[in-house]
Every structure is written in structure tokens, then in C-alpha cells.
Amino acid sequence: MLSKGEHQTVPLSVLLKRELASEKIERPELSHGQASQSKKGEDFTLLKTECQRVLGDGVTTYSVFGLFDGHNGSAAAIYSKENLLNNVLGAIPADLNRDEWVAALPRALVAGFVKTDKDFQERAQTSGTTVTFVIIEGWVVTVASVGDSRCVLESAEGGIHYLSADHRLDTNEEERERITSSGGEVGRLNTGGGTEIGPLRCWPGGLCLSRSIGDMDVGEFIVPVPYVKQVKLSSAGGRLILSSDGVWDAVSAEVAFDCCRGMPPDAAASQIVKEALQVKGLRDDTTCIVVDITPQEKPMPAPIPPKKQGKGVFKSMFRKKSPESSSQVEKEEFIEPDVVEELFEEGSASLAERLDSKYPVCNMFKLFMCAVCQVEIKPGEGISVHAGSKNTKKLRPWDGPFLCSSCQDKKEAMEGKRPSGGTSPFFPIHL
Secondary structure, X not given: OOOOOOOOEOOHHHHHHHHHHHOOOOOOEXXXXXXXXXXXXXXXXXXEEEEEEEEOOEEEEEXXXXXXXXXXXXXXXXXXXXXXXXXXXHOXXXXXXXXXXXXXXXXXXXXXXXXXXXXXXXXXXXXXXXXXXXXXXXXXXXXXXXXXXXXXXXXXXXXXXXXXXXXXXXXXXXXXXXXXHOOOEEEEEEEEOOEEEEEEEEEOOOEOEOEOEEOOOOOOOOEOOOEEEEEEOOOOOEEEXXXXXXXXXXXXXHHHHHHOXXXXXXXXXXXXXXXXXXXXXXXXXXXXXXXXXXXXXXXXXXXXXXXXXXXXXXXXXXXXXXXXXXXXXXXXXXXXXXXXEEEEEEOOOOXXXXXXXXXXXXXXXXXXXXXXXXXXXXXXXXXXXXXXXXXXXXXXXXXOOEEOHHHHHHHHHHOOOOOOOOOOOOOOOOO
């Protein structure tokens, strides 16, 4: 889902190298707040700031914010909150520098979401959850989402950018076609006599979403493969709002930002929830997280005493420039644009397409590791994610990435190539 304005696309490595070379842009300050009103007790949040990652030349930090809106119970939301981050981090190769790590996030998020879903379903619990998951590293914001919770950014320049996608069957024709081609059925609840009510749902199960984590009773064509978007903010920063559908069913993004303008994150989150409840009342769990990404406040430099004019003036005109003075010229060449740069966007539900995205350096490719669950695979036992595709004849034995047999079964079920369990086309209905 793109914002209304057009975005200039700049390679991630160029942006990060420009930032590091100029030494002009420092890491931002993050402040956050959350608020919620509970109806069913199925919304959960994850707030982790200043997570440390060791690099070869030091330590860098990143922050993680997650919103999990459960349905048919809270088990899937709780399990995802406790395990998703570790599964994502486990899919990122070790010893990466900063820009490689950031560039590896989109693929790692896909693997982490699918592994979390697969592991939870092995518990044979029927609960499900939407997920909106945000990782902030410096000025780069990466968002992965399944379901209908949303993450929206308002940049300091005033533009609104939608960083997540809605996977509601009512509004997403492409997802409806994917489900029906995989063996599912899409329709409204039939109350008898030909009368249909409510939103479009997927049958069996009656879920009105096309993507989630969990929901093993609905069918494997309800996939956990997330929409992922990655952007880089200008050094002026911006504000993020992560909210469950309890907010977005009541207010637009513009209203949400306007109603809390000038407020600190805690008060802003409370005001957004209050605004939503005033419109529709407490019909569903209503949760909001607000994250402000702002430049660090710098102390005022001490005034420089005026120099006496004289011979020194002429000497300074002809002496060799110091490294400090020449670096100032270089800094002016690396001025950050005052726009939000779109670095990555992909929403395909195809696991083969999403896992085939290239990592930033060639030696990061793990031939003998399952691309989803990260278990070791003996040579010759791995199954290429491209197996069964139209171009299988062109594949070489070493063309990965590879899946273990269990994850290959999962992939085939998601594509409708294997039967998956389901319930009656009428019960239970997931709300």
C-alpha cells in the first residue's frame, strides 16, 4: 500500500554510506507511549528499546515495537509476542555490518513470521492473531504485517505514509483470488433463504482476514507471509502510530495524527484511543502505540572569542587547509534530503518469491540451512523453494534457498498443493 505522493527510491547502501561518511546525521532519539481499552482481552504489545547488537567494530542498537490483535482466544497473540523476535533474529546471518543487517531484515521477517506460525500450529491450538511488527535501526524503519492492524507514519515534513497493508477480504481482491485458487471459498455468512450478512469471510472457518499467524482450523491458505515495507526518514524524524482495527475502524490516519498533534507519545496514544471510542464505542479491543523519532538535542556550543586582526589574517588566507575544514566541505555534499525514502516494499504471498530475495553479500547464503526454521540440512536433503515451479528444469542442484521437508510441506499446503484441515463452513466464526 503506497502513500498518496510519489517517493524517490535510493539504494539502501548509498543512504547508509552517505550518512556514515558525512558524520552529520546522528542516531535519533526514540520516545514511545501506549494506551488501550479492552473488550475481549486479546490485544498484546511488545515494546523493546535499545536492543544491542555487537558489530565487529563496536555495538549498535535497534528498537522493536509489536502489536498482536488476537481472535478466537489469546494463545496465538501471546505466543507470537514471546517468540517472533527471536525467530526473526535467528534468520539473520551473524557478523553483518550495519547496512547489511538492515538490508537482510525483509527476508528475515518473512522467515520469522512463517516459523512462528508453523511452530504455533504444532501446538494444535486454534487461536489466531494479526501482527504489525516494527524494527527501527537509526533512521530506517522496517514494518512487517499480516491482518488488519496498521502502522502509519507522519514525517516531520507533514506527509502521511502507510507502512502496512490491510489483508481484509472485503477490500483486497488479489487476496480473494489467491484463496479461491488455493482451494478456499470466499463469501458472506448465509443465514438461510439466500440472505447474506456481514463481511466477506474465508470458508471453512469464517475468518474475514486472508493472512494471520495461527488459525490452523481455517486452512493453510490463510498464510503468515507478511507485507514488508522499509523506509528511511530524513534527519527531521517523524511519528509512528501502530493501532489495532479498533482504532482504524473508527478514525482515519489524518484524524489520528491531528487529534494528538503536539502531545507527547503517552498522551497521544490515549487521545487516539479516546477519539476512536467516541466514534464507535468499545466494540472491540482498542490498542494504540505511538513512537516519536526525533533528532537528538545538542548542547549549544560555547561562543568563540573574536580574534585580533593583523598578520594572522593574511597567514590564514594562504595556509594549507586542516582536515577539519576540508571535511566541512564534504559534509555539505552529503546533505540529507527532507523526504521519506522508500527502500523496500513487497507483499507477495509466495514463499518462493519472498525467500529468493538476495542478501546484500554473496557469502551470506546458507546452502545447508533451512531458510525458514534454520535447522541444518544434510547435503542432498534440502528441497529448493523453487521446486514445483514452472522453471524447475532450469534449476541446478545448488540453486537455493532450501527448505527442510517439514517446511516444504508447510509451503505446499499454503499453495493449496496439499490438503489442510478445516472446520465446518459455518462454525466457529472468527470475529
